Amino acid sequence: MKIKSVTSRDVAQLAGVSQSAVSRSFSPNASVSAKTRKRVLEAARQLGYRPNTIARSLITRSSKTIAVVIYSLDNPFYSSVLERASKFFQARGYHLQLFVAPLGKAFDEVIDDIIRSQVEGVLMLAISITRAQASEIAAVGVPVVIINRTVDYEGISQVSCDNYQGGYWAGQLLAASGHQRIAFLGGLIGSSTNEQRQAGFLSALAERGMTCHGVDAGNYRYEDARFATRRMFSAKQVPDAIFAANDLMAIAAMETLRHELGLKVPQDVSIVGFDDIPMASWPSHSLTTLQQPIELMIVKATELLLNQINQTESSPDHIKLPVTPMLRDSARSASISP
Amino acid sequence: MKIKSVTSRDVAQLAGVSQSAVSRSFSPNASVSAKTRKRVLEAARQLGYRPNTIARSLITRSSKTIAVVIYSLDNPFYSSVLERASKFFQARGYHLQLFVAPLGKAFDEVIDDIIRSQVEGVLMLAISITRAQASEIAAVGVPVVIINRTVDYEGISQVSCDNYQGGYWAGQLLAASGHQRIAFLGGLIGSSTNEQRQAGFLSALAERGMTCHGVDAGNYRYEDARFATRRMFSAKQVPDAIFAANDLMAIAAMETLRHELGLKVPQDVSIVGFDDIPMASWPSHSLTTLQQPIELMIVKATELLLNQINQTESSPDHIKLPVTPMLRDSARSASISP
DNA sequence: CTGAAAGCGCTAACAC
DNA sequence: GTGTTAGCGCTTTCAG
Numbered sequence: 001m002k003i004k005s006v007t008s009r010d011v012a013q014l015a016g017v018s019q020s021a022v023s024r025s026f027s028p029n030a031s032v033s034a035k036t037r038k039r040v041l042e043a044a045r046q047l048g049y050r051p052n053t054i055a056r057s058l059i060t061r062s063s064k065t066i067a068v069v070i071y072s073l074d075n076p077f078y079s080s081v082l083e084r085a086s087k088f089f090q091a092r093g094y095h096l097q098l099f100v101a102p103l104g105k106a107f108d109e110v111i112d113d114i115i116r117s118q119v120e121g122v123l124m125l126a127i128s129i130t131r132a133q134a135s136e137i138a139a140v141g142v143p144v145v146i147i148n149r150t151v152d153y154e155g156i157s158q159v160s161c162d163n164y165q166g167g168y169w170a171g172q173l174l175a176a177s178g179h180q181r182i183a184f185l186g187g188l189i190g191s192s193t194n195e196q197r198q199a200g201f202l203s204a205l206a207e208r209g210m211t212c213h214g215v216d217a218g219n220y221r222y223e224d225a226r227f228a229t230r231r232m233f234s235a236k237q238v239p240d241a242i243f244a245a246n247d248l249m250a251i252a253a254m255e256t257l258r259h260e261l262g263l264k265v266p267q268d269v270s271i272v273g274f275d276d277i278p279m280a281s282w283p284s285h286s287l288t289t290l291q292q293p294i295e296l297m298i299v300k301a302t303e304l305l306l307n308q309i310n311q312t313e314s315s316p317d318h319i320k321l322p323v324t325p326m327l328r329d330s331a332r333s334a335s336i337s338p
Numbered sequence: 339m340k341i342k343s344v345t346s347r348d349v350a351q352l353a354g355v356s357q358s359a360v361s362r363s364f365s366p367n368a369s370v371s372a373k374t375r376k377r378v379l380e381a382a383r384q385l386g387y388r389p390n391t392i393a394r395s396l397i398t399r400s401s402k403t404i405a406v407v408i409y410s411l412d413n414p415f416y417s418s419v420l421e422r423a424s425k426f427f428q429a430r431g432y433h434l435q436l437f438v439a440p441l442g443k444a445f446d447e448v449i450d451d452i453i454r455s456q457v458e459g460v461l462m463l464a465i466s467i468t469r470a471q472a473s474e475i476a477a478v479g480v481p482v483v484i485i486n487r488t489v490d491y492e493g494i495s496q497v498s499c500d501n502y503q504g505g506y507w508a509g510q511l512l513a514a515s516g517h518q519r520i521a522f523l524g525g526l527i528g529s530s531t532n533e534q535r536q537a538g539f540l541s542a543l544a545e546r547g548m549t550c551h552g553v554d555a556g557n558y559r560y561e562d563a564r565f566a567t568r569r570m571f572s573a574k575q576v577p578d579a580i581f582a583a584n585d586l587m588a589i590a591a592m593e594t595l596r597h598e599l600g601l602k603v604p605q606d607v608s609i610v611g612f613d614d615i616p617m618a619s620w621p622s623h624s625l626t627t628l629q630q631p632i633e634l635m636i637v638k639a640t641e642l643l644l645n646q647i648n649q650t651e652s653s654p655d656h657i658k659l660p661v662t663p664m665l666r667d668s669a670r671s672a673s674i675s676p
Numbered sequence: 677c678t679g680a681a682a683g684c685g686c687t688a689a690c691a692c
Numbered sequence: 693g694t695g696t697t698a699g700c701g702c703t704t705t706c707a708g
Contacts, residue, residue, distance in 0.1 A: 374677080
């Protein structure tokens with residue numbers, strides 16, 4: 001799509017100055033006399049001139065753009081992260097380029113695309129990448145920060161919460177409150193968050209001499225979690241407590257139990273989630289869960305990215321933030337004594 | 339952030355060809371011999387060369403970028419729209435630039451920013467803009483499509499659903515099923531969707547000789563809607579039915595009634611929403627609502643944008659899609675006979 | 677089919 | 693403070 005555009009040359013001509021004077025007039029701290037700048041700005045206004053960001057990027061070699069890669073916005077947790085991160089970067093003069101990462105092999109093309117775009121940084125939300133992919137990006141020197149996923153590669157910064165501790169807390173709570181058959185409703189198999197939450201959970205049970213009653217997976221999604229719940233409760237021995245790897249699945253389990261299987265939560269089955277999405281606090285659900293410090297995660301992730309971009313601190317870092325238990329009504333409570 | 343980058347010149351040198359041969363090798367249908375291309379591609383691989391999108395955009399004058407402007411992602415309806423639109427454009431080789439529009443005056447700066455970015459099209463989600471702002475964008479010749487908001491300006495395409503009809507249906511349903519005091523829980527005051535939904539609703543009531551029991555506003559947001567509901571039900575005469583201008587508010591009302599005020603839905607109060615977000619169908623809410631044809635809206639909006647970009651059909655258009663009533667359990671049902 | 681040459685619109689030295 | 697001069701990395705005539 002080509003449209004006739006007015007260039008700095010046109011403005012220069014109208015204002016009777018050189019083309020570079022126009023350029024300077026649009027640079028915050030360039031040496032131009034107030035008089036010249038005013039003349040230029042006036043001419044620009046008349047012509048409807050606006051500096052071409054692309055040309056500027058080419059020469060300054062800085063696109064002022066951050067790529068944000070997401071897998072899905074189904075989970076309100078990530079749409080919230082995306083919205084806040086956007087505001088954060090926008091406020092600092094950065095543009096955001098959004099990439100929805102497809103599954104599997106096609107992801108490599110997205111990486112390629114991102115690199116070609118000359119972005120200055122990449123923010124990945126819950127994106128699992130391989131070592132090979134990580135090193136490919138790192139090789140071009142673009143700073144990357146991954147939120148909520150771990151990759152075995154030092155060249156990339158990571159910000160996540162203490163998933164293990166969260167899982168541990170959930171296991172401890174459920175075990176301490178007298179549940180006998182505690183099950184795990186897992187997220188995406190193989191994802192680092194899922195494995196860490198599960199590991200913490202299992203170890204808390206083990207400390208009490210308990211084992212997990214059963215494991216099924218809901219891929220972090222609502223519908224899948226409903227199916228998983230039905231499977232879990234079609235067994236002869238049904239769970240009396242569920243720890244779900246995220247809130248969306250915890251709510252799905254709750255809905256299925258209450259409205260499909262005629263069970264009461266928490267009387268018949270206790271449920272604990274993870275994330276603390278807005279719906280978790282809705283009275284209907286009143287979900288006991290582990291709150292991720294979303295605001296802090298974003299601040300850390302964006303700072304990390306910006307620091308690397310500006311070479312302030314060039315070393316990638318791995319940050320692990322604490323989670324906060326939110327005791328609500330979906331799980332029978334009990335005192336936790338380690 | 340400047341990093342040493344390998345250019346087409348470097349590749350040309352290594353491959354022993356001219357720089358333009360390199361350029362051609364990376365253009366889908368340029369005339370290069372297979373042999374040359376292979377040599378170039380190999381050299382490029384060795385060097386880790388990737389064409390610089392920015393330089394390309396500068397000369398071709400096409401950024402292959404669409405700006406998407408949102409106000410908030412709180413409402414799952416819009417995060418869903420965003421996700422699908424992203425996939426759609428990505429599949430067609432476009433990049434997406436995300437802008438979170440601030441309220442009020444600062445929006446002008448965002449517009450300016452968008453124009454400078456040389457995007458080829460703008461997709462606005464539920465963004466209310468003034469005539470002046472609309473004409474400013476239209477003046478630079480960038481196609482714009484607004485989803486779910488109307489603006490009194492012909493130069494801009496609009497895609498929305500039949501809000502009036504939806505409101506009318508809600509009014510009719512509630513009036514026909516014997517409710518006596520039907521209230522309206524409005525969205526953002528002054529937004530076109532809110533006004534149209536309200537107008538349709540009121541006219542359905544009027545046809546039955548009824549008036550609206552009361553109006554309050556929840557700004558399309560959960561928390562605000564909860565406050566509004568409390569206000570509505572602190573009056574001496576309380577509503578026995580509520581039509582909320584979107585699902586998020588409808589659910590907020592339901593939560594407040596059931597868990598805070600001890601009222602039953604739908605026995606004491608019927609509730610009808612608008613949008614049909616995923617949560618609406620969750621059994622806990624089982625919300626009767628008007629479904630917006632989200633997939634179709636996106637297809638239409640994106641087609642409209644692409645057509646204008648490619649000059650296939652240059653004329654802006656206003657498209658109004660039908661809504662589909664979703665009868666669930668939050669409102670006492672009744673046969674509707676006009 | 678291929679190379680040489682001319683810029684896209686702008687910023688950044690460099691003299692004046 | 694201002695104009696002049698080089699390019700940024702690439703696509704695109706234009707000859708050959």
